[in-house]
Amino acid sequence: MNSWIYIALMAVTTIAIRMLPLTLIRKPLKSKFIRSFLYYVPYVTLAAMTFPSIMNETSHFSFGLTALVLGGISAYKGLDMFKTTLICCISVVILEFIF
Template sequence: MQHNVYIYILVMGIVTYLIRVLPLTLIRKEIKNRFIRSFLYYVPYVTLAVMTFPAILDATGSTASALAAFIAAILIAWFGGSLFQVAVIACVVVFVLEMFIC
């Protein structure tokens, strides 16, 4: 049985297109429900987090150093650190822990 990659690409394109176009064509009025508005507001952030978190845990030589850097990054961001500070501190934590673990 031969699989045609062009059919897969076509189906993926159609599904992606429909996901973007259907809300614009079906919902013409402003959404007034607070629950739905807040749900739609947080969808991009949750999607990004769900895609990023597994990559964070697999990006280093050990899961322990990745988790420690993730926790350090969350704490620095929580206390108002800039994106640059968060990235540098997470990298330093991974570097130091990888030196002692390996």
């Protein structure tokens, strides 16, 4: 099997999935259920991707959990994306090097 063909198939599939709804749906959807569903999708998806995966990124799960809590507090206190992210990273660096 040819690696170039594999890559081409991966690319076409991925790009089609991302582009089709965006280019084909040009009007607000009528169904109230679907509109409500899509309203929640981004937040639920990002939440499901964050937890528990964040705990698998660090050498001990509690480091990832600490980053989650500190990042959550920072965002709640109104810090912007860059600062929130920085706090997550720095807390992990410190914990990784101490323990």
